[in-house]
Amino acid sequence: xxxxxxxxxxxxxxxxxxxxxxxxxxxxxxxxxxxxxxxxxxxxxxxxxxxxxxxxxxxxxxxxxxxxxxxxxxxxxxxxxxxxxxxxxxxxxxxxxxxxxxxxxxxxxxxxxxxxxxxxxxxxxxxxxxxxxxxxxxxxxxxxxxxxxxxxxxxxxxxxxxxxxxxxxxxxxxxxxxxxxxxxxxxxxxxxxxxxxxxxxxxxxxxxxxxxxxxxxxxxxxxxxxxxxxxxxxxxxxxxxxxxxxxxxxxxxxxxxxxxxxxxxxxxxxxxxxxxxxxxxxxxxxxxxxxxxxxxxxxxxxxxxxxxxxxxxxxxxxxxxxxxxxxxxxxxxxxxxxxxxxxxxxxxxxxxxxxxxxxxxxxx
Amino acid sequence: xxxxxxxxxxxxxxxxxxxxxxxxxxxxxxxxxxxxxxxxxxxxxxxxxxxxxxxxxxxxxxxxxxxxxxxxxxxxxxxxxxxxxxxxxxxxxxxxxxxxxxxxxxxxxxxxxxxxxxxxxxxxxxxxxxxxxxxxxxxxxxxxxxxxxxxxxxxxxxxxxxxxxxxxxxxxxxxxxxxxxxxxxxxxxxxxxxxxxxxxxxxxxxxxxxxxxxxxxxxxxxxxxxxxxxxxxxxxxxxxxxxxxxxxxxxxxxxxxxxxxxxxxxxxxxxxxxxxxxxxxxxxxxxxxxxxxxxxxxxxxxxxxxxxxxxxxxxxxxxxxxxxxxxxxxxxxxxx
Ligand SMILES: Nc1ncnc2c1ncn2[C@@H]1O[C@H](COP(=O)(O)OP(=O)(O)OP(=O)(O)O)[C@@H](O)[C@H]1O
Ligand SMILES: Nc1ncnc2c1ncn2[C@@H]1O[C@H](COP(=O)(O)OP(=O)(O)OP(=O)(O)O)[C@@H](O)[C@H]1O
Ligand code: SF4
Ligand code: SF4
Ligand SMILES: [Mg+2]
Ligand SMILES: [Mg+2]
Numbered sequence: 001x002x003x004x005x006x007x008x009x010x011x012x013x014x015x016x017x018x019x020x021x022x023x024x025x026x027x028x029x030x031x032x033x034x035x036x037x038x039x040x041x042x043x044x045x046x047x048x049x050x051x052x053x054x055x056x057x058x059x060x061x062x063x064x065x066x067x068x069x070x071x072x073x074x075x076x077x078x079x080x081x082x083x084x085x086x087x088x089x090x091x092x093x094x095x096x097x098x099x100x101x102x103x104x105x106x107x108x109x110x111x112x113x114x115x116x117x118x119x120x121x122x123x124x125x126x127x128x129x130x131x132x133x134x135x136x137x138x139x140x141x142x143x144x145x146x147x148x149x150x151x152x153x154x155x156x157x158x159x160x161x162x163x164x165x166x167x168x169x170x171x172x173x174x175x176x177x178x179x180x181x182x183x184x185x186x187x188x189x190x191x192x193x194x195x196x197x198x199x200x201x202x203x204x205x206x207x208x209x210x211x212x213x214x215x216x217x218x219x220x221x222x223x224x225x226x227x228x229x230x231x232x233x234x235x236x237x238x239x240x241x242x243x244x245x246x247x248x249x250x251x252x253x254x255x256x257x258x259x260x261x262x263x264x265x266x267x268x269x270x271x272x273x274x275x276x277x278x279x280x281x282x283x284x285x286x287x288x289x290x291x292x293x294x295x296x297x298x299x300x301x302x303x304x305x306x307x308x309x310x311x312x313x314x315x316x317x318x319x320x321x322x323x324x325x326x327x328x329x330x331x332x333x334x335x336x337x338x339x340x341x342x343x344x345x346x347x348x349x350x351x352x353x354x355x356x357x358x359x360x361x362x363x364x
Numbered sequence: 365x366x367x368x369x370x371x372x373x374x375x376x377x378x379x380x381x382x383x384x385x386x387x388x389x390x391x392x393x394x395x396x397x398x399x400x401x402x403x404x405x406x407x408x409x410x411x412x413x414x415x416x417x418x419x420x421x422x423x424x425x426x427x428x429x430x431x432x433x434x435x436x437x438x439x440x441x442x443x444x445x446x447x448x449x450x451x452x453x454x455x456x457x458x459x460x461x462x463x464x465x466x467x468x469x470x471x472x473x474x475x476x477x478x479x480x481x482x483x484x485x486x487x488x489x490x491x492x493x494x495x496x497x498x499x500x501x502x503x504x505x506x507x508x509x510x511x512x513x514x515x516x517x518x519x520x521x522x523x524x525x526x527x528x529x530x531x532x533x534x535x536x537x538x539x540x541x542x543x544x545x546x547x548x549x550x551x552x553x554x555x556x557x558x559x560x561x562x563x564x565x566x567x568x569x570x571x572x573x574x575x576x577x578x579x580x581x582x583x584x585x586x587x588x589x590x591x592x593x594x595x596x597x598x599x600x601x602x603x604x605x606x607x608x609x610x611x612x613x614x615x616x617x618x619x620x621x622x623x624x625x626x627x628x629x630x631x632x633x634x635x636x637x638x639x640x641x642x643x644x645x646x647x648x649x650x651x652x653x654x655x656x657x658x659x660x661x662x663x664x665x666x667x668x669x670x671x672x673x674x675x676x677x678x679x680x681x682x683x684x685x686x687x688x689x690x691x692x693x694x695x696x697x698x699x700x
Contacts, residue, residue: 045553046553047523047553047555047556048523048524048525048551048552048553048556049523049524102551103471146645148645148646148647149647149650152647156389160387160389161422162421162422162426164420164421164422165421165422189550189551189580190421190547190550190580191421191580192418192419192420192421192423192580192621193580193582193621193624193625193626194420194620194621194624194641195420195421195645196580196624196626197624197626197638197640198641219550219551219552219553219554219557220581220626221554221628222583222625222626222627222628223626224628225626225627225628225629225630225632225633226626226627226630226633245630246630246631249628249629249630249631250631259555260553260554260555261628263554263555263557263558264554264583264628265554265557265558265561265583265584265586265587266583266627266628267586267610269583269587270583270586270587270606270607273562273565274558274561274562274587275558276555276556276558276559276562277555280523280525280526281523283521283523
């Protein structure tokens with residue numbers, strides 16, 4: 001690890017991921033770009049099926065068979081992971097780069113006791129430990145994520161654990177070696193909100209201790225509001241907006257972001273019909289030539305520019321009012337803060353135009 | 365929050381009484397213990413009604429569902445469909461009664477066979493029961509907002525929300541009265557969640573369906589439920605009309621649960637008052653005496669170790685916000 005490297009911890013540049021289709025390759029991820037900085041929580045949100053999981057699986061070099069990186073770079077501490085030999089990638093994975101998956105059952109071997117699986121993860125990068133030390137480490141990792149009776153539980157099989165408990169085991173496994181970057185793909189979706197709050201605290205504490213940054217993928221915009229420093233919103237294989245968390249929620253620039261925020265259920269929507277963006281996203285093989293959101297966009301209907309040209313992720317000026325209002329949460333201030341290049345960008349020809357009306361529930 | 369609570373029906377679609385489900389568990393030094401995954405649960409769902417079920421991860425919600433559907437054997441208690449106790453029926457008849465309840469699964473990705481077309485997936489339960497016609501499948505597709513043409517495609521060509529529509533269409537095929545939905549929208553983005561919730565509400569209005577709706581996302585539960593039941597360690601600790609429970613929670617666990625729900629507003633996040641539950645989850649195979657919540661309850665007193673609190677209606681008071689009789693909770697403090 002270079003001590004003089006000062007760039008972002010992770011820099012994903014124009015990442016394209018393809019799968020072989022009947023009529024040639026299909027672009028599942030279509031030019032994704034974002035940076036993750038030391039210590040920050042970077043949330044990746046957006047449409048179901050937009051490519052969030054594939055993007056982070058590419059970072060981990062864990063893409064499913066038949067799915068491959070077609071182009072782009074993934075710089076981790078300045079080194080391109082996409083070019084790294086498999087042996088070196090194995091050394092990084094589970095140690096400096098760790099991941100908690102959406103579905104803990106798929107990551108656990110159903111035929112092996114949970115404790116034994118954790119022990120293997122521990123020993124993978126700490127081969128000097130003896131049996132007793134390994135077992136102690138496993139039990140303390142489980143205790144740290146709030147698993148009751150760690151000894152007894154470690155001796156049981158995954159199907160004997162509830163969904164929530166399994167996810168705690170996954171988090172324990174991921175934090176075993178204090179990773180520099182933790183990728184959490186919906187880490188708390190299976191948990192009740194009190195346990196979710198505890199797990200997020202456990203994650204924050206473990207991150208502080210280890211100095212890890214985190215990419216947090218979630219559909220829970222409440223969780224994003226509480227835990228994230230910066231956010232990227234994805235739609236149909238692309239990042240359509242990136243912004244500091246306060247800016248994103250107070251003045252979304254992309255119509256999809258605005259629609260997403262307007263769909264959040266709450267006390268106010270109870271008893272009424274929920275707002276939902278009309279229609280469905282295009283299939284990856286049938287993305288239109290212009291803006292992929294155009295058929296559903298309240299701003300783009302009937303505008304030639306939207307059907308003709310694909311909007312690129314473009315830096316937006318930071319409105320002075322929102323810069324003032326966007327106080328950083330305590331203890332999470334960034335050296336580069338809102339002024340960070342790429343801190344506020346959107347891929348829309350008419351970014352910022354009347355998106356707020358949607359949020360306020362006014363007709364558009 | 366739903367205000368159009370249906371009129372009291374003759375017979376509940378689903379009635380569960382004093383249900384117990386135990387699993388063998390290993391104790392220290394190879395001793396054997398039992399884990400009470402469901403520990404005396406009673407609940408009912410009326411025709412046209414949505415009962416939201418929320419609670420601790422691992423408190424027994426999915427076990428309850430599996431037991432209702434006959435995938436687990438109850439240790440004690442009864443499951444009745446349309447007023448008929450399933451345990452008393454012959455196998456064939458029991459299967460028939462169970463078909464009045466269908467399940468919608470959480471994961472729209474792994475619950476659909478990728479090799480089958482969507483038409484075939486929806487046709488499967490119809491074929492098994494000798495009721496298949498292409499028209500019936502097309503009607504189901506239309507009912508959930510998909511087109512006949514889409515039936516020819518495979519699940520991999522569908523978005524997450526569309527796949528969940530397919531799952532709902534399949535569940536509707538045999539004209540059930542009750543859908544059991546275990547985390548049906550948690551894998552979906554919030555706009556697709558809203559679409560699916562709206563669809564479920566439309567189907568309920570159109571077909572008079574009942575839902576047993578399980579979710580961790582409290583705003584989703586609030587949106588779709590008429591009544592809610594809050595579960596902790598195998599027991600229902602609070603139940604009532606959704607507005608009553610959300611606006612005036614009685615049980616300390618419900619209060620902690622509601623206070624922990626994150627709010628999608630970063631400016632408000634810092635000032636939110638969260639009731640932090642201290643201590644670990646109790647071991648389900650070694651429950652504390654008295655109230656199972658007492659090891660983590662901020663209000664616990666000595667009495668809580670001695671008595672198991674029962675789910676009871678409120679004691680009448682002169683309070684400004686009197687608790688309505690249908691709003692029950694299982695806490696000694698509430699009833700003292
Ligand atoms: N192994 C695969 N083969 C073919 N297509 C795939 C494969 N894995 C994923 N896809 C497709 O790639 C797209 C992106 O999938 P991905 O899992 O990254 O979405 P996501 O943003 O994580 O969605 P969600 O929010 O639902 O988890 C989806 O359309 C999905 O169907
Ligand atoms: N087959 C089994 N053998 C032993 N224990 C089991 C079995 N199935 C479930 N359990 C235990 O029963 C309890 C209840 O589990 P269940 O899956 O019903 O919880 P849940 O409320 O659905 O949780 P979640 O919200 O995490 O999905 C847990 O402690 C679990 O470990
Ligand atoms: S480019 Fe046009 S269609 Fe696309 S999001 Fe912007 S306004 Fe809408
Ligand atoms: S009975 Fe006692 S321990 Fe249980 S919830 Fe009430 S106050 Fe808390
Ligand atoms: Mg995903
Ligand atoms: Mg469950």
